[in-house]
Amino acid sequence: MNRIVDKKKLAEGINLFEIETPLIARKRNPGQFVIIRIDEKGERIPLTIADVNIKKGTITIIVQVVGKTTEHLGTLNKGDCLLDVVGPLGQPTQIEKFGTVAAIGGGVGQAVCYPIAMGMKDAGNYLISIIGARTKDLVILEDETKKFTDELYITTDDGSYGRKGFVTDLLKELLDGGEKIDLVLASGPAIMMKFVSLMTKEYGIKTIVSLNSIMVDGTGMCGVCRVEVRGKTKFACVDGPEFDGHEVNYDLLMKRLATYKEEEKLAYDRYLKKIVGSKE
Amino acid sequence: MKKRRKKKKKARPPRQDMPRQNPKERINNFNEVALGYPEEAAVLEANRCIGCPKPKCIDGCPVLVDIPGFIKLVQERKFVEASKKIKETNVLPAICGRVCPQETQCEIVCVLSKIDKPVAIGRLERFVADYESAAGEIEIPTKPVPKGKKVGVVGSGPAGLTVAGELAKMGYGVTIFEALHKPGGVLVYGIPEFRLPKAIVAREVDFVEKLGVELKINFVVGRTATVEELFAQGYSAIFLGLGAGLPWFLNLPGINLIGIYSANEFLTRSNLMKAYLFPEYDTPLQVGKKVVVIGGGNVAMDAVRTSLRLGAEETHIIYRRSRKELPAREEEIENAEAEGVIFDFLVNPVEFLGDEQGRIRAMKLIRMELGEPDESGRRRPISVEGSDFEYECDTAVIAIGQGPNPLALSTMKDLKLNKWGYIEADMETGKTSMKGVFAGGDIVTGEATVIEAMGFGRIASIAIDKYLTTGKW
Ligand SMILES: Cc1cc2nc3c(=O)[nH]c(=O)nc-3n(C[C@H](O)[C@H](O)[C@H](O)COP(=O)(O)OP(=O)(O)OC[C@H]3O[C@@H](n4cnc5c(N)ncnc54)[C@H](O)[C@@H]3O)c2cc1C
Ligand SMILES: Cc1cc2nc3c(=O)[nH]c(=O)nc-3n(C[C@H](O)[C@H](O)[C@H](O)COP(=O)(O)OP(=O)(O)OC[C@H]3O[C@@H](n4cnc5c(N)ncnc54)[C@H](O)[C@@H]3O)c2cc1C
Ligand code: SF4
Ligand code: SF4
Ligand code: FES
Numbered sequence: 243m244n245r246i247v248d249k250k251k252l253a254e255g256i257n258l259f260e261i262e263t264p265l266i267a268r269k270r271n272p273g274q275f276v277i278i279r280i281d282e283k284g285e286r287i288p289l290t291i292a293d294v295n296i297k298k299g300t301i302t303i304i305v306q307v308v309g310k311t312t313e314h315l316g317t318l319n320k321g322d323c324l325l326d327v328v329g330p331l332g333q334p335t336q337i338e339k340f341g342t343v344a345a346i347g348g349g350v351g352q353a354v355c356y357p358i359a360m361g362m363k364d365a366g367n368y369l370i371s372i373i374g375a376r377t378k379d380l381v382i383l384e385d386e387t388k389k390f391t392d393e394l395y396i397t398t399d400d401g402s403y404g405r406k407g408f409v410t411d412l413l414k415e416l417l418d419g420g421e422k423i424d425l426v427l428a429s430g431p432a433i434m435m436k437f438v439s440l441m442t443k444e445y446g447i448k449t450i451v452s453l454n455s456i457m458v459d460g461t462g463m464c465g466v467c468r469v470e471v472r473g474k475t476k477f478a479c480v481d482g483p484e485f486d487g488h489e490v491n492y493d494l495l496m497k498r499l500a501t502y503k504e505e506e507k508l509a510y511d512r513y514l515k516k517i518v519g520s521k522e
Numbered sequence: 523m524k525k526r527r528k529k530k531k532k533a534r535p536p537r538q539d540m541p542r543q544n545p546k547e548r549i550n551n552f553n554e555v556a557l558g559y560p561e562e563a564a565v566l567e568a569n570r571c572i573g574c575p576k577p578k579c580i581d582g583c584p585v586l587v588d589i590p591g592f593i594k595l596v597q598e599r600k601f602v603e604a605s606k607k608i609k610e611t612n613v614l615p616a617i618c619g620r621v622c623p624q625e626t627q628c629e630i631v632c633v634l635s636k637i638d639k640p641v642a643i644g645r646l647e648r649f650v651a652d653y654e655s656a657a658g659e660i661e662i663p664t665k666p667v668p669k670g671k672k673v674g675v676v677g678s679g680p681a682g683l684t685v686a687g688e689l690a691k692m693g694y695g696v697t698i699f700e701a702l703h704k705p706g707g708v709l710v711y712g713i714p715e716f717r718l719p720k721a722i723v724a725r726e727v728d729f730v731e732k733l734g735v736e737l738k739i740n741f742v743v744g745r746t747a748t749v750e751e752l753f754a755q756g757y758s759a760i761f762l763g764l765g766a767g768l769p770w771f772l773n774l775p776g777i778n779l780i781g782i783y784s785a786n787e788f789l790t791r792s793n794l795m796k797a798y799l800f801p802e803y804d805t806p807l808q809v810g811k812k813v814v815v816i817g818g819g820n821v822a823m824d825a826v827r828t829s830l831r832l833g834a835e836e837t838h839i840i841y842r843r844s845r846k847e848l849p850a851r852e853e854e855i856e857n858a859e860a861e862g863v864i865f866d867f868l869v870n871p872v873e874f875l876g877d878e879q880g881r882i883r884a885m886k887l888i889r890m891e892l893g894e895p896d897e898s899g900r901r902r903p904i905s906v907e908g909s910d911f912e913y914e915c916d917t918a919v920i921a922i923g924q925g926p927n928p929l930a931l932s933t934m935k936d937l938k939l940n941k942w943g944y945i946e947a948d949m950e951t952g953k954t955s956m957k958g959v960f961a962g963g964d965i966v967t968g969e970a971t972v973i974e975a976m977g978f979g980r981i982a983s984i985a986i987d988k989y990l991t992t993g994k995w
Pocket of ligand 5: 457458477480
């Protein structure tokens with residue numbers, strides 16, 4: 243169960259895994275995620291289902307190494323099994339024909355954005371994709387996105403690939419150039435979603451963001467994932483993860499994401515030492 | 523003269539104390555606090571029971587354990603037989619002996635309580651159950667004739683485990699669907715190790731599996747599959763034992779500051795995810811120097827005592843009524859007091875205050891007075907205008923109760939819910955408004971007890987058998 247049937251390195255520190263979970267593959271809709279646990283001592287972490295193959299009974303997850311668990315996951319290979327995979331969790335994206343949709347993925351956020359964008363294209367929307375990354379080597383899913391998107395733009399913070407600058411710079415250019423956009427999807431670091439939303443609010447464009455708050459159970463039982471939307475407390479795991487971008491309290495989200503900074507560093511350093519030790 | 527007569531009658535021994543870990547030591551570990559009776563104490567305690575011909579105690583037990591029957595066997599030192607006697611109606615004696623609120627159930631009605639302290643029924647129940655498992659092989663009943671019908675049980679708390687076990691014994695093919703990665707419900711994610719060792723829960727779950735029950739963990743009904751889809755897969759009846767798994771937060775300014783936990787999150791991190799073993803285990807849990815737990819029930823006591831063991835220097839219970847109204851079990855309140863928990867009565871939070879990082883640094887509390895009794899019979903707390911004051915703390919745990927989790931329920935449009943969102947089910951059968959769907963435990967009654975959930979499970983298993991035999995709804 244939960245066997246890894248394929249693994250690909252997409253970029254430095256970003257891996258794609260195809261995992262055998264037929265029940266989840268069958269039920270999943272774009273926008274939903276799973277929670278996984280690698281082994282008995284492991285933490286439960288949420289990851290978006292980037293794609294499914296119902297025939298093979300597999301789901302695809304794309305994971306960026308940011309700490310202990312994602313680092314550990316990166317060491318697993320084809321044939322290995324994850325102890326727990328549960329899902330599909332969260333509300334599916336509301337996919338309809340809006341007209342022109344701009345789908346913005348920042349960093350590994352493109353993994354979250356990709357399945358939703360594909361769903362939007364399938365629903366008959368004109369699709370503009372914007373992939374943002376810090377630098378060239380971190381741009382992911384470019385070829386895969388190219389296959390179905392109508393327009394594709396890439397931005398890098400350092401200008402090593404595509405346009406130099408942030409995704410917001412590019413979005414502004416498009417809008418000021420007269421592009422009529424009916425819906426913006428944004429997924430990535432909280433700070434990026436915040437600035438995209440501030441901009442689209444000015445232009446009066448409906449914006450959907452996918453929030454990445456800390457989670458434990460993913461079923462509405464613990465409340466750690468709470469976020470504020472239009473001043474009201476919501477549980478991202480069951481009420482979301484997608485919300486109206488203009489109504490989210492991003493500052494709260496960013497603060498809450500930093501809750502365990504010290505513990506995360508401790509766990510990561512301890513793990514890295516252990517791997518180095520075992521290699522020597 | 524008088525004295526002599528008294529001597530003739532065999533003097534009743536005093537209620538036997540159960541040894542416990544010393545409070546100073548136990549706050550540094552997660553080992554069980556209560557250590558259980560030694561054999562001699564158990565027999566002495568059993569000898570206090572006068573074996574009433576019309577035993578009142580049985581009426582106090584939600585599953586009608588034959589109390590004098592099993593106690594007589596303890597008197598005769600037939601401990602394994604005593605355990606089996608209990609298991610005729612209660613399959614989880616090691617758990618109930620530990621966590622049943624006996625003082626409001628079986629023991630409160632024991633005749634001895636009129637003249638003396640009641641027989642320590644719970645401690646005896648625990649003793650014989652532990653004795654039996656230490657004695658080795660727990661007997662598995664012989665395989666029944668298969669009925670050729672499948673029943674799906676959603677949730678593996680005490681209600682679900684009971685239904686599953688009973689139906690398996692009757693010969694049904696039973697599958698339990700559990701959302702979390704470990705079965706047991708509140709017994710594994712809520713109640714701490716120091717009150718209920720997880721090895722005991724695992725043993726009981728194992729027993730249910732040995733009865734032939736199939737267990738599917740990581741399966742969220744409503745997400746991984748809906749109830750409708752389960753019927754389509756060939757389940758002839760479904761039992762919903764979902765528990766009351768939705769944490770209530772206080773709707774107050776600052777409630778989303780870092781360092782404010784629901785009791786569910788706090789206890790889940792510690793119990794299910796073993797945060798008390800971080801970094802050996804990956805899941806962290808932050809406990810500051812001064813921890814406050816808001817609420818006065820068993821959940822609050824569990825949370826506050828957990829925080830002590832996780833290294834909090836000062837721990838408080840914040841409760842809006844007085845000690846007399848505390849809903850927690852007396853034994854747990856005493857344990858908390860012995861461990862150094864400070865109780866602040868007649869205060870209630872009105873606001874949470876944070877620092878620049880968004881971490882809680884204080885609460886604003888208001889003083890309360892007790893007014894007229896409310897519908898629960900307890901005196902209603904009323905806030906004293908203008909009495910609010912700042913109260914420093916760096917961790918707060920909200921333990922004011924929970925409600926029904928709508929995740930599965932929202933996918934069942936025909937299921938009737940009551941005005942609080944719990945499932946409307948017949949209390950005699952567990953039948954719901956949907957044909958073939960039964961429900962029981964906390965998702966019907968609201969937060970109750972382990973043994974009540976099990977009692978409900980038993981009734982439902984009988985009703986499910988009847989439905990599947992007769993086809994009549
Ligand atoms: C709905 C959702 C979908 C997600 N999808 C993806 C995805 O497709 N690909 C991807 O690479 N990442 C995704 N994430 C983020 C991913 O869950 C975190 O990167 C991961 O938990 C980090 O774990 P770690 O132990 O490696 O790092 P840590 O060192 O533990 O944490 C690094 C940072 O990750 C965040 N984080 C830590 N623990 C959790 C947790 N239990 N839940 C959520 N966030 C946490 C915190 O901000 C933390 O500062 C998603 C998050 C959510 C909520
Ligand atoms: C911290 C705490 C301490 C307590 N202490 C005591 C005590 O000392 N004595 C006592 O008698 N009682 C105590 N109680 C109350 C007692 O634990 C409950 O009354 C009892 O567990 C209810 O049993 P249940 O089977 O109805 O539900 P639960 O034990 O809540 O189990 C429900 C199960 O269903 C699962 N589930 C929910 N939704 C889904 C879904 N959609 N799909 C699949 N699975 C699902 C949950 O994950 C859970 O495992 C305590 C409760 C808490 C929280
Ligand atoms: S099951 Fe609980 S209430 Fe019943 S006799 Fe045992 S301890 Fe008492
Ligand atoms: S009521 Fe008390 S004394 Fe009488 S049988 Fe029950 S436990 Fe024994
Ligand atoms: S992750 Fe626990 S309620 Fe959302």
